[in-house]
Amino acid sequence: MPLSPQTERFVLHFGEMGSRWGVNRTVGQMYALLFLSPQPLHADDIAEALGFSRSNVSMGLKELQSWRLVKLIHQIGDRRDYFETPKDVWEIFRILMEEKRKREIDPTLTMLRDTLLEAPMGEAEAYAHERMDEMLKLIELTTGWFDEVHSLPPETLQRLMRMGTKVQKVLDFAGKLRGRD
Structure with a gap:
């Protein structure tokens, strides 16, 4: 399963970032691959695509599961475990x-x-x-x-984040309405 240059760049970057975020490079790369994959992957797919040992992939998947960043998926007629990231x-x-x-x-x-x-x-x-x-x-x-x-819905959270420093203007205005300068 060869990776496109864009996918490879993303996967390698996530490996480097993973080490800064407290997970090892392998786990970061595995997460990036799963994140970009349109369908769930099994451990052998991951090992082949990234050139990792099967045992290293198994350990990394356990860590990603403990973080709740990947979900275990089963497919009819296949005994292997497949994994995917949340889509949202x-x-x-x-x-x-x-x-x-x-x-x-x-x-x-x-x-x-x-x-x-x-x-x-x-x-x-x-x-x-x-x-x-x-x-x-x-x-x-x-x-x-x-x-x-x-607890805010994602749409509200996005609107709040887009407001940026405008929030301060709203708070300043509200303070003036209450008589606080």
Whole structure:
């Protein structure tokens, strides 16, 4: 299964980006191939197209499944497992954000909350306590915002994102209406 030059460029780029996002290059390339494939692929297809060992592909597919970025598909008359990515890019974006939050943000929130329950001992620790409290408040504010935005329909979210800095103008205008300058 030879890759077109465009597909190869995309797959290679995703491999490089994957290593920056916390997954290995192989997993990034496998995801890119599945993302671009019009039909589900089985592990042998992936291994052949990318020149990876079958065991490496199996491990990568397990990782992609743990991230909920690929779905297992069965086909009638075929015992092999096939895989595909969600078709809607907004669904992929939401899944990525949920998984990043679960793996990175939530443990940080838990650590900060637990740490801040302990009373600071001394001036240096009081300063550290204050800084951690600032960080906790910022992360809680952003995750609260994320929860609200996450529930918006994709069309509304797209409109909000397209507004960009116009949101500030709306907020400034609303503030003036309320008598806040």
